[in-house]
Amino acid sequence: MTTASSTPRRVALVTGGSGGIGRAVVERLAADGFAVAVHYAGNKDRAEALVEEIAAAGGRAVAVAGDVADEKAMEAAFDAVEATFGGVDVMVNTAGIMVLSPVATLDLDDLDRMIRTNVRGTFVVSQQAARRLRDGGAIINVSTSVTRTQLPTYGGYVASKAAVEGLTLILARELRGRDITVNTVAPGPIATPLFLEGKDEETVAAFSKAAPLERLGEPRDVAESVAFLAGPARWVNGQVLFTNGGLA
Template sequence: MNTTSARVAIVTGGSRGIGRQVVERLAADGHAVVVNYGGNRPEADAAVDAVVGAGGRAIAVQADVADEKAVSALFDVAERTFGGVDVVVHAAGIMVLSPVADIDLDALDRMHRTNIRGTFVVGQQAARRVRSGGAIVNFSTSVLGLALPGYAAYAASKGAVEAVTLILARELRGRDVTVNAVAPGPTATALFLDGKDEETVARMAAQPPLERLGTPSDIAEVVAFLAGPGHWVNGQVIRANGGIV
């Protein structure tokens, strides 16, 4: 088997939610996919099985995205198995919600370690290793523009992601590698729906002019565009939120 002819994607946080949908969407476009996961091996294996069952190629690799040695090893596996790396989608992240006055600072540190340090660690390896013609896609959030109470710590971490994204795009001048971020609005994932009553979900679904929640597939379509045909889009934050302002 020629492992260098097809494009290769690493998707962090690829075992569930939006990351899982991105894995399947990129595989459908012909990418060999490395499904990175933090701790849930069964879900990562299920993502791999879905890709392989549809005729694609995928493997699961565990790595803490904030651990530089683990992330370097993740890229090593991708290169050994599939011949290189063309697309890196950094979807791994955690969300802690609390008013500023009440936030647990240890929880803040854990979230910022994953969301901010993790973006630097993954971005560092991606900047060194993604092949010409490739793409790096980070994840922000539309809550940055909405300024919702309780989201200050999470939004702050994603503000950092946007800053890294825009600057890295310029640092990679001459490499023919794009760097963009996708900023979803309310999206119907298990993480989003957990703990919300029907009234809250209905209210949030009514916010965008399209009058529904986003789906993981909606977000995966944007990622697939940036990873392939949208190569002229670079150094941008795409607010995929149905029109919420």
């Protein structure tokens, strides 16, 4: 499913693009003039509704499906975007899952799920991007500020996101000579269903006061950082950008 007709200057593929941070990234990049591929794993209706919204605003978009940890599915997703828009310039990996538990009691099946989506998924998509992005492009991964704040119960999740940061730093150096930047955005507490699930009002209120700006971040705050890295930030490469309102 595609929309509109003019040929865009740049094309972005956003995994997990139909909700939360991914949706905000899609909306911001579309507003910046990108043609956007909205990737989804299970919610086709939500992805296609977002595509229609972008069309109504005069943009171009397509919905693409697939398990990010499945290399064949992601190869097919890139094929679909290239067939529709002619190529891919920016890859944004927002797809991810989070299960919170002390290390001592974390269900290892939940750990496996996080590793599969957050680590293998980011690796698979980054691998396709490294092979297929046009020169002058950008790969933007998503980590978490908890790699620095080390909050209890985040052990499994942080382990997966620390791997994403390590992958980012290596891939940036492997793509020498291509003019492709590779960076990670590490949000602080963001008011998304992924963050809010399972937290009571007292816990959410405490998180909202943790940063000097004394509020939870919004998905659009992260989208601003992604847009910076996807567009003008051509001298920022191999970095982790903490987008957290000053959280220590």
